[in-house]
Amino acid sequence: MTGAPARALAVAARLRELGILVALGLVVLAVTLLSPSFLHLDNLGQVLLSVSLVAIAAAGQTIVVLTRNVDLSVGSMVGLVAFVTGDLLKQHALGVPEAVLAGCVLGLGLGAVNGAIVTIGRVPAIVATLGTLNVYRGLDFFVAGGKEVSAYDLPRAYLGIATSAVAGIPVLIVAAAVIAAAVAFVLRSTRPGRALYAIGSNPAAADAVGIPSQRLVFAAFAASGLLCGVAGVLWGSRFGTVNAFAASGLELEVIAAVVVGGVNIFGGSGTVFGAMLGALLLGTIDNALTLLRLSQFWLQAIDGVVILLAVGADATIRGSLQRALRARSGRR
Amino acid sequence: MSGNGARGIALAAAAVLLAACGGSGGGGGSSSGGGVNVAFLPKQVNNPYFDTAASGGQEAAKELGGQFKQVGPSEASGSAQVPYIQTLTQQHVGAIVVSADDPDAIAPALKQAMQKGIKVVGYDSSPATDARNVFVNQADSKDIGEIQVKMICEEIPGCAGEVGIVSATSTATNQNAWIDFMQKAIQSNSQYANLKLVKTVYGNDDPQTSVTVTQGLLQSYPNLKGIISPTSVGIVAAAQVLEQTGRAGKVALTGLGTPNSMKQYVKDGTAREFALWNVKDLGYLSYYVAALMAQGKLGGKQGDKFTAGRLGSYTIGQGGVVLLGPPFVFKADNIDQFNF
Amino acid sequence: MSAALRPLLRRRETLLVVLLALFVALGSALSPYFFDAQNFSDLADDLMEKAIMALPLALIIIAGEIDLSVESMLGLSSALLGLSFGLGLPLWAGIPLVLLVGALGGLLNGLLVTWARLPSLVVTLGTLALYRGLAYVVLGPRAVSHWPAAFNAFGFGDVPGTLVPWPLLVFAALAIVFAFVLHRTWIGRQLYATGKSQEAARFAGVRVARLKTMLFVLSGVLAALAGVILTARLASARADNGQGFVLDVVTAVLLGGVNIFGGEGTIAGVVLAVFVIGVLRNALTLADVAPDAQSTAVGALLIVSVAGPNVVGRIRAAWRNREVWT
Numbered sequence: 001m002t003g004a005p006a007r008a009l010a011v012a013a014r015l016r017e018l019g020i021l022v023a024l025g026l027v028v029l030a031v032t033l034l035s036p037s038f039l040h041l042d043n044l045g046q047v048l049l050s051v052s053l054v055a056i057a058a059a060g061q062t063i064v065v066l067t068r069n070v071d072l073s074v075g076s077m078v079g080l081v082a083f084v085t086g087d088l089l090k091q092h093a094l095g096v097p098e099a100v101l102a103g104c105v106l107g108l109g110l111g112a113v114n115g116a117i118v119t120i121g122r123v124p125a126i127v128a129t130l131g132t133l134n135v136y137r138g139l140d141f142f143v144a145g146g147k148e149v150s151a152y153d154l155p156r157a158y159l160g161i162a163t164s165a166v167a168g169i170p171v172l173i174v175a176a177a178v179i180a181a182a183v184a185f186v187l188r189s190t191r192p193g194r195a196l197y198a199i200g201s202n203p204a205a206a207d208a209v210g211i212p213s214q215r216l217v218f219a220a221f222a223a224s225g226l227l228c229g230v231a232g233v234l235w236g237s238r239f240g241t242v243n244a245f246a247a248s249g250l251e252l253e254v255i256a257a258v259v260v261g262g263v264n265i266f267g268g269s270g271t272v273f274g275a276m277l278g279a280l281l282l283g284t285i286d287n288a289l290t291l292l293r294l295s296q297f298w299l300q301a302i303d304g305v306v307i308l309l310a311v312g313a314d315a316t317i318r319g320s321l322q323r324a325l326r327a328r329s330g331r332r
Numbered sequence: 333m334s335g336n337g338a339r340g341i342a343l344a345a346a347a348v349l350l351a352a353c354g355g356s357g358g359g360g361g362s363s364s365g366g367g368v369n370v371a372f373l374p375k376q377v378n379n380p381y382f383d384t385a386a387s388g389g390q391e392a393a394k395e396l397g398g399q400f401k402q403v404g405p406s407e408a409s410g411s412a413q414v415p416y417i418q419t420l421t422q423q424h425v426g427a428i429v430v431s432a433d434d435p436d437a438i439a440p441a442l443k444q445a446m447q448k449g450i451k452v453v454g455y456d457s458s459p460a461t462d463a464r465n466v467f468v469n470q471a472d473s474k475d476i477g478e479i480q481v482k483m484i485c486e487e488i489p490g491c492a493g494e495v496g497i498v499s500a501t502s503t504a505t506n507q508n509a510w511i512d513f514m515q516k517a518i519q520s521n522s523q524y525a526n527l528k529l530v531k532t533v534y535g536n537d538d539p540q541t542s543v544t545v546t547q548g549l550l551q552s553y554p555n556l557k558g559i560i561s562p563t564s565v566g567i568v569a570a571a572q573v574l575e576q577t578g579r580a581g582k583v584a585l586t587g588l589g590t591p592n593s594m595k596q597y598v599k600d601g602t603a604r605e606f607a608l609w610n611v612k613d614l615g616y617l618s619y620y621v622a623a624l625m626a627q628g629k630l631g632g633k634q635g636d637k638f639t640a641g642r643l644g645s646y647t648i649g650q651g652g653v654v655l656l657g658p659p660f661v662f663k664a665d666n667i668d669q670f671n672f
Numbered sequence: 673m674s675a676a677l678r679p680l681l682r683r684r685e686t687l688l689v690v691l692l693a694l695f696v697a698l699g700s701a702l703s704p705y706f707f708d709a710q711n712f713s714d715l716a717d718d719l720m721e722k723a724i725m726a727l728p729l730a731l732i733i734i735a736g737e738i739d740l741s742v743e744s745m746l747g748l749s750s751a752l753l754g755l756s757f758g759l760g761l762p763l764w765a766g767i768p769l770v771l772l773v774g775a776l777g778g779l780l781n782g783l784l785v786t787w788a789r790l791p792s793l794v795v796t797l798g799t800l801a802l803y804r805g806l807a808y809v810v811l812g813p814r815a816v817s818h819w820p821a822a823f824n825a826f827g828f829g830d831v832p833g834t835l836v837p838w839p840l841l842v843f844a845a846l847a848i849v850f851a852f853v854l855h856r857t858w859i860g861r862q863l864y865a866t867g868k869s870q871e872a873a874r875f876a877g878v879r880v881a882r883l884k885t886m887l888f889v890l891s892g893v894l895a896a897l898a899g900v901i902l903t904a905r906l907a908s909a910r911a912d913n914g915q916g917f918v919l920d921v922v923t924a925v926l927l928g929g930v931n932i933f934g935g936e937g938t939i940a941g942v943v944l945a946v947f948v949i950g951v952l953r954n955a956l957t958l959a960d961v962a963p964d965a966q967s968t969a970v971g972a973l974l975i976v977s978v979a980g981p982n983v984v985g986r987i988r989a990a991w992r993n994r995e996v997w998t
Contacts, residue, residue: 035552042577043551050544070793121979122986124932126793130922131975138968141406146377146962148539150593151572163576240572241539241565243378244964245406255797265794290548293531297812297911301805307798311790319789377962406964410815411906411913418714419957422705436817437908440828460817502813503910534813 012321013271016262019313020277024284031288038291045170049162049238051283052176053078053231057250058257058275059183060111060227063220065258066187068200068267069118069125071224075250076136077110081232082242083140086149089158096157103233104226110136111225115218133251137244144244151240162238172234176276179227184272192216200267256303257282260310264318282306367398370622371420372615373413373430375457375504376537377404381564381590381611382431384672385455388615389429395641398426398623408501408537410434417441421448426626429618430464431456434503439463451625451632455618457506465625465632466652468618470609471659473506476562477513479607479659480587484558485524487584487604492526493557496549498570498587500537500563510562530556535566542569550579561587567606571597591662591670598664607659611672614656617643621654684929687977688944692951699955706958713835717828717905719950720839721746721898722917723943726924727850728891730942733925734854735887736867736934737785737792742895742921744803745777746914749899751807754816754909763823771896777803778892782885800918807911816909827904839901846894851939859883867934919967923974924949949973 031038038044057074064071085103088094094102110132117128151159162172187193198206199213206213236242261278263270282303289299372389374382386402393400403420405412410433418441420428428450432438435458442452442463452459454467470476485491497514499507511532518524533549535542542565550556550573559574561567567589574580575597585603590611597603620640624630630638636648646654662670699706725742732739749770756766777799784795826838854860865873866880874880903909928945930937949970956966 037551037554046547046551046577117975117979120983121975122982123975123978127926127932127978128975130919130926131971134919134923134967134971135975138965138971141962141964142968144378146406147383148378148380150380151568152593152596239540239543241568243406243539245378245538246540248407252797252801256801259794259797265791287551291552293552297808298805300801301809304798304800304802304805307801308784308795311794311798312784312788315788315790401960403960403962406962409912409915410908410910412963414906415718415957415963418718419960422708422711422714422958423703424705434815434908434910436815437906437910439817440824440905440907444828503815 012317013262013269013274016314016317017271017274017277019317020261020274020281024277024281027281027284027288031284031291035288035291038288043287043291045173047283047287048173049170051279052172053235053238054250054253054257054283055176055276055279056179056231056234057224057228057254058261058279059180059272060224061254061258062261062263062270062272062275063183063187063196064125064224065263065265066196066200066267066270067217067220068203069217069220070129070255070265071111071114071221072126072129072251072255073110073114073132073136074224074228074254075247075252076133076140077107077225077228078232078235078250079242079245079247080110080136080140080143081107081229082236082239082246083144083149083244085233086154086158086236086242087143089155090149090153096155096161099158100161100233103236104229107229107232108222108226111222111228112218114225115221118221119214119218137248140246141244146244148241148243149236154236154240158237159240160237162234172238175230175234179230180272180276183223183227187272192219196220197268200264201269253282254279256307259307262310262314264314278310367396368426368623368626369399370427370429370619370626371425372400372402372404372618373416373420373428374402374404375413375431375433375500376406376408377402378406379537379565380593380672382456384590384611385615385618387672388612388617389619390615391612392616392619392623392641396620396623398619400619408433408504410437410501410503413438414441417445421445421450424448425450427451427453427622429453429455429622430459432459432505433457433501435460435463435505437503451622453618453622453625455614457504459505461651464652466621466648466654468614468621468654468656470611470614470656472655473509474513476588476607476659477510478517479661480510480560480562481514481517481521481524481527483586483605483607483661484560484584485527487586488527488558490526491524494528494530494553494555495558495560496530496553496556497532498542498546498549498559498561498563498566499532499534500566502534507562514560527558535563535569537563537565539565539569542566543573546570546573547577550577550583556583558584558586561585561589563587564589564593564608567603568593568597571602574602589662590672591667592672594662595667598662598667605661605663607661609656609659613643616641617646617654617656684941685938685944688928688941688948691948691973692944695948695951695955699951699958702955703958706955709835711954711958713830713837715950715954716840717837718954719946720837720843721902721905721914722921722924723843723946723950724839724846724894724898724901725891725917725921726928726942726946727846727939728887728894729921730925730928730930730937730939731850731854731863732792732884732887732891733930733932734867734934734937735863735884736870737884737887738796738922738932739781739792739888739891740796740918740922741777741781741799741803742891742898743914743917744800744807745774745892745895746899746902746917747807747911748777748803748810749774749896750903750909750913751811751911753900753903754814755810757819757909758816763820767900770900771893774892774894774896774899775889776892778889778895779885781892782888785888786881786884804911804915811909811911813911817907819904819907823904824907827901828907839905842897842901847939847943854939863887864935867931867936869935920949920970923970927974927977 081103085099088099117123118125163170166174195211257279258275261274390400403416439460452464454464458467533545535545559570561570567587580602586606588608589606617640639645753770784790785792862878902913924946928942953966
């Protein structure tokens with residue numbers, strides 16, 4: 001895709017990201033005026049820590065959504081990996097590095113199963129991942145057998161992974177940033193990455209041009225699973241105590257971040273950077289409401305409104321863009 | 333396509349059988365033999381506190397030659413317990429021993445069970461008064477509330493400052509009763525005149541939620557001097573957060589917790605003391621009450637006396653309540669003696 | 673005979689009837705308490721809120737959209753009913769009020785999808801969060817109880833002299849109406865047409881926007897009704913009532929043969945699927961299988977029911993091609 005439409009879409013993407021940054025700036029400004037403790041380093045650290053887990057899963061979700069699919073099993077994958085990793089360490093079955101690797105590989109496997117159901121089974125993604133959401137959570141429950149992994153069962157080395165600092169910044173935050181950068185690079189600068197955009201915006205055309213859609217969609221789901229595996233390992237490290245219910249509902253937060261970040265739910269456009277900003281904006285709003293001592297019961301309602309506003313803004317921008325493109329090309 | 337349909341059936345059946353074989357392991361076993369059949373239904377199953385009570389119930393079951401099983405939701409929520417009560421009713425158990433997450437949500441189902449002759453014994457957190465025969469309370473609710481205030485007062489220098497509470501679910505009968513008594517104690521006792529309960533946050537007995545709401549509490553009340561967490565999941569989460577944010581020692585922590593999960597925090601000073609009771613005995617006593625009632629040997633009215641194995645004799649008090657005993661304070665010098 | 677029988681065997685409904693029979697057999701094998709009239713009555717009673725929400729969701733998906741917010745509207749209506757009752761408003765006024773709010777919530781969904789042209793998946797994801805949040809704002813953490821006995825009897829009890837729960841009657845009536853509208857009226861034909869191709873339907877004169885908006889309003893009203901019923905059944909109004917329901921409801925609709933891309937599906941299939949899931953869950957519960965493990969079976973059932981025919985079809989096609997070459 002070259003020429004005016006490509007440039008216009010790139011402009012739209014930048015505008016969208018700018019929009020989130022502006023919204024973020026406004027929220028930060030408003031909160032700091034009302035509650036200066038927001039800008040304290042330890043508060044910002046807490047915000048970034050909780051956002052980072054969502055962000056890592058959101059990076060994987062972006063890859064999947066770009067291809068005109070969706071992955072609802074995110075929460076179950078993260079929870080299952082978190083529990084299994086913790087359990088392996090609790091039973092002293094593996095050392096810390098091996099357990100971490102095992103967790104990531106498990107995530108990759110779970111994502112691959114998703115990919116297989118979607119590509120080989122030809123099951124629509126929303127149906128497939130709705131099914132695996134339940135299957136993986138059930139698996140988690142079966143593995144847990146009604147017990148939990150407690151923080152005091154785990155080696156300090158594992159618990160320290162998420163929060164120990166690299167040049168003053170916790171590993172979890174650094175990991176999220178590195179992953180986001182890596183995924184963004186793959187999406188923007190490699191052939192398979194750009195092919196994902198093509199698959200999402202016009203699947204028939206992508207096939208016609210010779211793009212191996214099935215293989216790439218499978219890879220997208222596997223990648224989402226792998227990133228959920230990483231998130232799961234870091235989840236266990238951050239929270240310590242994990243039960244079979246861990247990370248329930250995470251998929252909603254992740255999809256919200258992606259949508260707020262400007263990734264089109266119908267595929268074909270959006271960036272990882274946008275998804276990261278979306279996660280950051282939602283996390284900041286949550287933190288702001290807590291600082292303002294708003295009852296925790298308002299949070300969900302406000303999250304819902306933010307999602308609706310974000311999608312509405314998207315549609316408006318896209319509508320204006322389409323009109324501008326049509327006007328320029330002289331059609332109708 | 334009919335072939336595909338048949339294949340679909342076969343695969344689905346296989347999936348179902350797999351799930352059935354795999355899942356039944358998670359429900360908790362029942363001891364063999366006949367005798368009275370008692371089922372424990374805690375607020376949630378993957379909770380070490382309730383597992384310990386269950387071990388007490390199993391001990392009692394062995395002594396009495398009865399059956400024991402524990403079922404329950406993996407998430408503490410009012411409505412989640414209802415299907416389990418209906419199932420137990422359908423399975424015609426002798427008695428249900430239940431800790432209520434929402435005393436009213438489970439009342440209709442419990443009443444139906446009672447109508448069918450099943451005895452309902454509350455433990456830890458009582459269902460609605462007219463939806464249970466007897467309630468085995470671990471300790472007097474007033475005592476439990478007051479001892480936590482006493483401990484936080486001892487831990488905060490000068491016994492003055494803002495105190496926050498990290499509770500379980502917002503509807504839990506037991507936590508709400510204790511918090512009520514905490515507030516009354518602070519208002520009425522001049523010793524606590526400079527303590528101020530500023531906020532109660534709800535962690536829903538979920539480790540992650542408890543961590544998140546504790547962080548929120550600390551961030552929104554930067555001058556907080558103490559945290560009381562009357563739930564074993566919450567107090568561990570609060571201890572974790574205090575250590576992670578470097579506030580351990582600057583913000584006092586106490587509440588109710590299990591020795592194993594709190595051992596390291598007591599030793600390193602994050603929570604120098606906390607209270608509980610003998611959880612295993614709670615399960616043991618509850619089983620006895622339930623079994624005796626199911627066998628018709630105990631009526632359940634105020635004044636009825638009975639003997640509960642190794643715990644000795646008890647009398648049913650006002651409102652059908654049996655008290656296990658006074659709360660117990662754990663500190664660094666005694667915590668090693670316990671293993672639960 | 674086989675020529676007439678084969679189309680019957682191909683249908684999703686036939687598969688579901690067989691599954692139902694299979695799960696009933698499974699239930700009887702797993703527990704002596706399963707095959708019992710009281711148990712079936714309880715099973716049905718448990719199921720009715722999800723069943724009632726599945727009906728309009730089926731129509732919405734057939735028309736090419738989706739509504740994930742139903743469980744939150746259920747919670748909001750329960751919370752509002754609790755609040756109004758707690759403040760002294762009698763039920764004969766409170767219930768219509770709550771249904772009206774359901775209609776308004778559905779209207780919001782509908783307008784955002786048709787007028788603002790936003791994708792329904794994302795819109796209803798947003799309202800899923802928004803309505804649940806509003807439920808918490810309305811009622812907070814409290815539970816409202818002490819309802820009139822008649823109200824509880826409606827949710828929890830049976831028609832006198834029978835083992836038929838009242839909510840089952842409500843559902844049966846609704847199902848008949850829905851089936852009639854979908855399969856026997858021109859509204860139903862418009863729905864299928866819209867699902868198959870929105871543009872073509874519009875050119876053919878279907879007022880797509882109005883149709884879809886009405887569907888969302890209907891979904892909102894019935895979700896509110898389900899909220900009233902659940903409140904009566906639990907005798908407790910809570911903001912978290914219905915949490916987690918949407919997965920079972922969507923699974924029932926898809927298992928029932930409704931195509932996620934629109935244009936296909938029957939009410940009979942959805943009704944059967946609702947009971948298939950209900951019977952399966954009940955059978956496993958009586959065998960002491962925990963709900964989360966049950967969800968594994970439900971999820972697997974969903975995937976297999978959609979993937980199974982596809983995979984077998986591909987294998988058969990490959991086999992046929994192989995024969996041609998040799």
